[in-house]
Amino acid sequence: MTPERFQQIEELYHAARESTADERAVLLAQTEPELRREIESLLAGRGRGDVEKYKHQLASWKTEVVGQLRKTQSFQYDSSGNGASRRSPDNGVLTYHYDPLNRLSTPTIP
């Protein structure tokens, strides 16, 4: 692993740790798939007590987040591996839109 790559991981990991669950979902959805999986696997290792758990189901491109408030959110990814929508009990489905360069433009709440 290059120092540059580790620095990317480090910055994103701390940003994810220091955000709310909603901010984190947007942050991870904006991140390229390989880096995102790296961050998710680090966050998953912390899954004890009040820390969020990330369950990875690679086959279905689905990540389930079990949050501090015992809410369950699920992410459905599109074919490019980006987060396309998030389903949670409190605010329904959050859909992510991407521009032609595959960058997140807006999450919209229906």
Added chain:
Amino acid sequence: MSIGASSAEITGLLKSWNSGDPAALDRLAERVYPELRLMARRHMKNERQANTLQTTALVHEVYLRLVDVTKVEWRERAQFFAMAAQMMRRILVDAARARGAHKRGGSAPQVNLDEIAQLSSAPDRSILALDEALTAFSQIAPRQAKVVELRYFGGLTEEEIVAALKISPRTVRRDWDLAKAWLLRELSHRIERST
């Protein structure tokens, strides 16, 4: 050489190292390492003891024995503990190997990084697994790996790590958080591979 002279000499070396003389560290280590190893062995050999002594206790004991504490500033004390933490790691790894502990095979090694390493007479595969994971991690993240070494093997407090590594308290907390997540992930991969 009397204890007094030795203590004055060691205190002097600690001060020289702290004010930027790298050669002083080597000479200091030559005096501290055998003492720490002897004390650790003595404890680990004694089967009648409860065998749950934390490495922190030993680090403090060797500090009190070898250093003239009235002449040392708290930053220098933190530097001493940092050096001793590195030594404790080596002593524990060597002892685990000598007792015939092996890294792989059998049930999963349990490492609780939130506790401080303990001196035990039992073979300990988790020490070897952690040592290996920490060495690999130090190749890509030397500062973060150092934070783990100081905290886990030497029992340094956050303030002592701040002083020893000259980084901010926030950096210490973030480094520890990331390092722990990283190492637990690496160790759980190791378990998957070995089973």
